Amino acid sequence: MARPRQNLLTRQRIIETAAAIVDAEGLEAVTVRRLGTELGVQGPSLYNHFATMAEILDEVADAVVARVDVSFFATHDWRSALGLWARSYHAALSAHPNIVPVLAQGPGRRPAALAMADAVYGGLIEAGWPPARATHIGALMRYLVTGSALGSFALGFAEDPQLYALYPHLRDAHLLAEHQHSVDEGAFTLGLDLLIAGLDRLYASLKGVRA
Amino acid sequence: MARPRQNLLTRQRIIETAAAIVDAEGLEAVTVRRLGTELGVQGPSLYNHFATMAEILDEVADAVVARVDVSFFATHDWRSALGLWARSYHAALSAHPNIVPVLAQGPGRRPAALAMADAVYGGLIEAGWPPARATHIGALMRYLVTGSALGSFALGFAEDPQLYALYPHLRDAHLLAEHQHSVDEGAFTLGLDLLIAGLDRLYASLKGVRA
DNA sequence: ACCTGAACACCGTTCAAGT
DNA sequence: ACCTGAACACCGTTCAAGT
Numbered sequence: 001m002a003r004p005r006q007n008l009l010t011r012q013r014i015i016e017t018a019a020a021i022v023d024a025e026g027l028e029a030v031t032v033r034r035l036g037t038e039l040g041v042q043g044p045s046l047y048n049h050f051a052t053m054a055e056i057l058d059e060v061a062d063a064v065v066a067r068v069d070v071s072f073f074a075t076h077d078w079r080s081a082l083g084l085w086a087r088s089y090h091a092a093l094s095a096h097p098n099i100v101p102v103l104a105q106g107p108g109r110r111p112a113a114l115a116m117a118d119a120v121y122g123g124l125i126e127a128g129w130p131p132a133r134a135t136h137i138g139a140l141m142r143y144l145v146t147g148s149a150l151g152s153f154a155l156g157f158a159e160d161p162q163l164y165a166l167y168p169h170l171r172d173a174h175l176l177a178e179h180q181h182s183v184d185e186g187a188f189t190l191g192l193d194l195l196i197a198g199l200d201r202l203y204a205s206l207k208g209v210r211a
Numbered sequence: 212m213a214r215p216r217q218n219l220l221t222r223q224r225i226i227e228t229a230a231a232i233v234d235a236e237g238l239e240a241v242t243v244r245r246l247g248t249e250l251g252v253q254g255p256s257l258y259n260h261f262a263t264m265a266e267i268l269d270e271v272a273d274a275v276v277a278r279v280d281v282s283f284f285a286t287h288d289w290r291s292a293l294g295l296w297a298r299s300y301h302a303a304l305s306a307h308p309n310i311v312p313v314l315a316q317g318p319g320r321r322p323a324a325l326a327m328a329d330a331v332y333g334g335l336i337e338a339g340w341p342p343a344r345a346t347h348i349g350a351l352m353r354y355l356v357t358g359s360a361l362g363s364f365a366l367g368f369a370e371d372p373q374l375y376a377l378y379p380h381l382r383d384a385h386l387l388a389e390h391q392h393s394v395d396e397g398a399f400t401l402g403l404d405l406l407i408a409g410l411d412r413l414y415a416s417l418k419g420v421r422a
Numbered sequence: 423a424c425c426t427g428a429a430c431a432c433c434g435t436t437c438a439a440g441t
Numbered sequence: 442a443c444c445t446g447a448a449c450a451c452c453g454t455t456c457a458a459g460t
Contacts (some may be wrong), residue, residue, distance in 0.1 A: 007444090031432090041444070045443075049443090117368075132397070135387070144358060191406065425460085427457095429454105430455080441443090441444085
């Protein structure tokens with residue numbers, strides 16, 4: 001059989017395959033040899049397309065961030081835009097929790113993460129927030145979204161009821177896993193609503209508006 | 212030279228040595244062989260004291276959580292207690308940021324993490340919060356603290372000014388690193404203050420108190 | 423009971439050789 | 442230009458052998 005004129009690999013194919021492994025089995029399951037097997041090549045072939053394994057995972061992470069909708073800042077009041085963006089960000093990360101540790105290190109040089117930071121910061125500045133405060137708000141939102149996506153609170157407790165015998169108030173903690181979605185979503189929604197309401201009041205006081 | 216009657220290793224010594232490496236060089240620097248070298252034994256000797264490497268890192272993480280002060284719930288109003296605890300939790304994690312990914316997976320079977328969850332949840336229940344809300348508040352606080360400790364927002368941007376040419380509002384992002392402490396602390400403090408003020412209002416409305 | 427030395431099945435990455 | 446095969450310097454973990 002003749003050598004195909006088209007390359008066996010593209011960056012896109014590699015990233016998609018890596019993303020599928022991350023979602024199904026976690027970050028540690030993505031190895032050079034495993035990727036090679038799934039792509040039908042030998043492991044070292046990947047180095048014709050990427051310099052390091054970390055670069056591949058960075059692109060997987062950025063593809064997730066690229067799906068976050070930042071368009072609201074162009075069309076909505078800053079309060080609505082912040083809430084809609086944060087929900088979109090949260091939804092994108094919750095769909096791919098295994099990649100969150102890579103994302104949580106900051107935008108670095110990832111284009112989608114930088115574009116998102118630019119849109120959010122720009123939106124807040126144009127709404128009249130002082131630069132230092134706009135930075136704080138952007139940081140705070142990242143803390144909440146990555147913190148909530150990084151590890152499910154509900155699933156963070158072991159399933160073993162006996163474990164909690166020593167802790168008087170944790171008697172039913174082993175049941176949290178059954179209510180994972182409502183616990184984790186409820187906590188995120190509570191936090192987001194409280195923060196936006198609080199920022200609204202802070203904004204009003206900054207602008208000299210009396211309640 | 213005779214064989215010492217005392218063991219060369221103890222769990223305590225291993226954990227302390229691992230913690231020092233984590234702090235100085237990060238999680239990836241902690242290897243069985245490296246620990247062996249620093250402890251004056253061969254790597255496999257560690258398996259007489261721990262079943263896995265993950266178990267060692269779990270204990271390093273729990274030692275950090277053990278330093279969080281949860282006593283406030285016994286002595287203070289829930290609002291003050293929540294704020295003082297969250298600041299103590301944040302300070303403990305900020306002092307050892309490299310171990311945060313281990314912590315962020317939840318308490319699991321770690322005694323200090325379980326004791327902390329018990330104290331916080333118990334304190335909120337005794338203050339009169341409904342159980343579901345108390346769970347949300349505990350989760351929310353973990354999101355904020357681990358999210359902020361996991362990766363510095365300020366240090367998450369590359370130091371290369373040229374990188375930001377494409378992003379109109381990020382022109383000065385490369386300067387964030389110089390103000391790391393005030394950016395990261397400012398964002399955390401803003402978030403904590405807004406959340407506690409918001410929870411105070413929510414509590415008042417739950418208890419039927421009119422503003 | 424605890425430590426050693428050798429071994430197993432992995433890693434990421436490099437590089438000369440092939441096409 | 443891209444892929445292969447062999448190699449290097451690592452991993453965590455197991456286990457028989459020593460004391």
